[in-house]
Amino acid sequence: MSDMIVPNLLTDESGSPMAFYIHAQDPLREKYLKIIRDNGGYIEPSEVNADKNQYVQLSSYPVPRRTTFSFQFIDDYLDKGGSVYLEPYQLNPVKRSADELDEQDVRTAKAMAQAMNKKAKGPPKSTTKFTVEADNYILEQVRLKPRFRTSHKFFEELAQHDLLKGHTGNSVRSRYRAHLEHKLLYVYKTDDYDRLILDASGNRIALPVAHAKTIKNRFTADDDYTLCESIINHVLNTQDRETLQTADDKLTRLPDGVLNEANFLVSISFFDEFARQNTGHSSLSWRDRYRKFARVYGLQRYRDDYRKAMGTKEGPQPMKNLTSRESKSEKKAQITAKKLKANQVRMDMSAHDQALLADELARNHHSQLHHNHHLTHQLDSAGVAAVANMAVGQGALDEEIGEVKNSNIDDALRQVGVGAGRVQIEDDLVNPDVRALGIHQTDHSAIHPNLGGASVDGHDFEGLELKVDADSQDPWAKYMVYLPRDVLLTALFSDKFIQFEPNVIDRARELLTTLEPDDVGVLFDEFEKLGFTRAFVGHILKVTSSSVRYINDYLYTLRDALHDDRIDLVEVLFPRGHNGLWTPEQDFDLKEGNMQKLGFHDSESIGARRQFLGL
């Protein structure tokens, strides 16, 4: 902008400034304030004055029920030395009614979000070049966790590593995808829990990349065909022909060979069995594929289309584009639009009305305080806004609050660095509101958080609960039952236990330090390797509400008992009066509310038990 040479463009012939209005919240306000002033123009601070004088409002986005023009006008006007008309830059030519969300609100919200985002991100980002060292580091990290190599989350967490400072998750991911993936060549062999498998001499085992699965598998045409065929056969074998061939009107009989798919009954157990035979997807995924795709497309239709397509050059294609869920950004825009709407109503309310309303509400809510009608003069603007918001309705606000909560949680989770072997959410977040959202303290991520591999010293069992509740449908839940009281010692330990004595308990406790919330299976497996029977592990989890801290406590008492010759098995299995350790009797008391009998449990133990039992 060479305004040293060019005379002030934003003035009229008489030299008086051209006047504009820019809403105080507009993200580009500061930028254009400067540009316009530098070129001799004027920005009216008051909306009322601007309206009175019909000053042009410039905006980053269309504002419902106001006439606004794009900042591009200023850019072009200055660029072309003033030979530009205003009209084409108008953002929202249509005046609309005040009620009901419409597309424009949503568009506005989107544009606003985008504009705000730019502002929030601050001045133009500088970029950091990837070094050879960083590249190699990324590759090695991918090799260590091959299943996560397509995960956004994985790279987001990877970006926290010191070696990758200055890069974002996005950039590390795209660096890998665009420049490193073809250099990967091999990955390390890992077990079902994504832990490295070492060979006999303790070395990592290299594996061709193609052998390493990722987290999710796309459904192939063959998958879809097998699914459709199997379901058709299944219903033919399990349901009567008449039902299957009856049309929706319940009267007409369909021609032979045509089945009414609306009458198909396909139980969950079918998908369990099917997933056992077809291991590429979980039972839940197969069921979902059936619900969202096969049933929509038509199973018989897909079967026939597949067979037909076998003869073509292209070959059969998997089903696609049959889901129609609102995209996330769409949803967000809807919510933002609602908020805007609420704000708009507030802005539309005259100052006088706002004052009356505030006064009115204040009388109702604080009637003991005897306010006169000058009350509103004592309210600050935030107070008036809050009061007006009440008039707008709680709905939009509720969503706002919900979103704030969620983003707080997000932030808290984000603070959990990759090196932090285990999740520790700040205390102030572990409150009833957070619990009400169904978020476990430890339940933060689909992938294991300790990508950095920082070792844990085993003293922070605080709050880690394995993610299985006694009454859930988790396959591990069925093992989590009390043993009978007359059980024999031999039912608790296998021969291996003798082999590993006397260190078994300590090794078991050590193992606890490595667990993640989803590692119930790991715990079962590893404890069995140490010589615990599965039934006993289940019993321990039942007694301890599957909380790692209490499992640790239990192992202590178990160790002491084992060192005592005169072992009282019942006392070991059903410890009385121990905080965090539960028995069937105590469960009963908890359900019945006989809290006086549970005095030795602290509130944390009781809370954990409630959650564990689904009370």
Add this chain to the structure above:
DNA sequence: GACCACACCCACACACCAA
């Protein structure tokens, strides 16, 4: 103007949950 770092998008695989 090509290349790169980084942001953003969206269908859907997989999962969980309430009714």
Add this chain to the structure above:
DNA sequence: ATTGGTGTGTGGGTGTGGT
């Protein structure tokens, strides 16, 4: 126990702006 609704974040991109 089924069932449909829906949350989550992957998997595979495209868009954008700096260098």
